[in-house]
Amino acid sequence: MTSKLSVLIYGCCGGVGRHLVSAFRLKGWAVIGCDLAKCEGPDTFVHMESATLMEQGQQLQKGLQVQAYLGNRGVPLDAIVCMSGGFAMGNLKSATFLDDAARMIHSSVGPSLVSAVIAQRHLKPFGTLFLPGAAAALNPTPQTISYGASKALVHHLVKSLASEGSGMPEGSKTVGILPTIIDTEANRVAMPDADQSTWTKLEDIAAFICSGAADNSGLTNGGLYAFHGSQVSLQEG
Numbered sequence: 328m329t330s331k332l333s334v335l336i337y338g339c340c341g342g343v344g345r346h347l348v349s350a351f352r353l354k355g356w357a358v359i360g361c362d363l364a365k366c367e368g369p370d371t372f373v374h375m376e377s378a379t380l381m382e383q384g385q386q387l388q389k390g391l392q393v394q395a396y397l398g399n400r401g402v403p404l405d406a407i408v409c410m411s412g413g414f415a416m417g418n419l420k421s422a423t424f425l426d427d428a429a430r431m432i433h434s435s436v437g438p439s440l441v442s443a444v445i446a447q448r449h450l451k452p453f454g455t456l457f458l459p460g461a462a463a464a465l466n467p468t469p470q471t472i473s474y475g476a477s478k479a480l481v482h483h484l485v486k487s488l489a490s491e492g493s494g495m496p497e498g499s500k501t502v503g504i505l506p507t508i509i510d511t512e513a514n515r516v517a518m519p520d521a522d523q524s525t526w527t528k529l530e531d532i533a534a535f536i537c538s539g540a541a542d543n544s545g546l547t548n549g550g551l552y553a554f555h556g557s558q559v560s561l562q563e564g
Contacts, residue, residue: 331357333404334540335391335449337442338411338459340366342511343529347408350533354541359404361387362411384441391449404449406540408457411438415474424473431477435459439481443488446495453498455543457536458485460503462553465562482551489549500543503551505562506532527554535559 334351338344339360348368351358360369363376363383373390375383413434415427439458446456461478468475481503487493488501495501508514510526532554539546551562 331355332406332541333357333359334406334408335359335361335404335442335445336369337361337387337407337409337438337445339369339372340364341410341412342513343509343532344410346529347410347533347536350530350537351540354537356405356540359391361390380437380441383437384444387441387445388448391445403451404446404454405451406455406457407442407446407450408536408540409438409442410459411435412459413474414471416471418470418472428473428476431473432480435477436480436484439484443484443495443501446488446499446501450496450499452496453543454496454500455540455546456488456495456499456501457539458501458503460485460505460551462505462507462555462562465505465551465553485551486549500546500548502539502546502549504532504536505551505553507553507555525556527556531557531559 334356336344336347336358339348340362345368348358348360358369359371361373361375365374373387375386377383377386411434413431415431417424417427442456442458450456458481460481464475464478464482485501485503488495506527508526510523510528515523547561553560553562
């Protein structure tokens with residue numbers, strides 16, 4: 328009998344993460360979820376109780392090793408999807424600028440780095456790693472500097488992991504998912520007067536990721552894929 332395809336979703340308790348868990352499970356994947364929060368949905372859940380990057384990585388690594396030892400579904404992994412992130416407004420005049428910058432690095436860059444380490448150890452050859460960028464960070468972001476800078480770092484990580492000598496598994500691909508505005512309940516509450524017809528649906532992001540995870544032959548290694556409404560385009564930056 329053919330074994331299930333397996334995916335790790337980092338940030339599985341957020342709005343996008345929860346939708347991805349459902350989408351992958353509907354397609355018959357074995358889903359391992361991990362998050363600092365607790366939630367139901369994945370076949371297997373790894374709760375990361377500590378906030379430091381080293382401790383998060385160690386807890387996730389231990390959780391995956393236990394799964395492998397027990398012979399449970401999911402390890403090694405066919406795909407890893409990191410959807411952990413955050414948002415912060417503000418330029419240099421903001422009184423909370425440095426606090427916001429630290430929060431953005433912790434919520435966006437840190438999980439991407441942990442996901443990359445897990446990919447090196449647990450992603451199958453020719454598997455796929457998806458990391459959370461942002462279309463806005465392809466250009467200067469003077470009103471959201473800490474947010475834009477953190478996402479630009481993720482874009483750099485995508486390019487670096489796709490380059491020779493990074494340590495990624497043989498034949499694997501790393502791509503960036505760069506939404507503009509995602510149509511989530513939180514964004515609708517925060518921006519009730521915005522033109523929501525231009526926002527990207529959770530279904531569109533999930534469809535792209537699920538398709539690319541199942542067959543990454545159409546994905547460019549190191550590619551940054553920007554989402555504008557239902558349209559997806561490969562970016563040069």
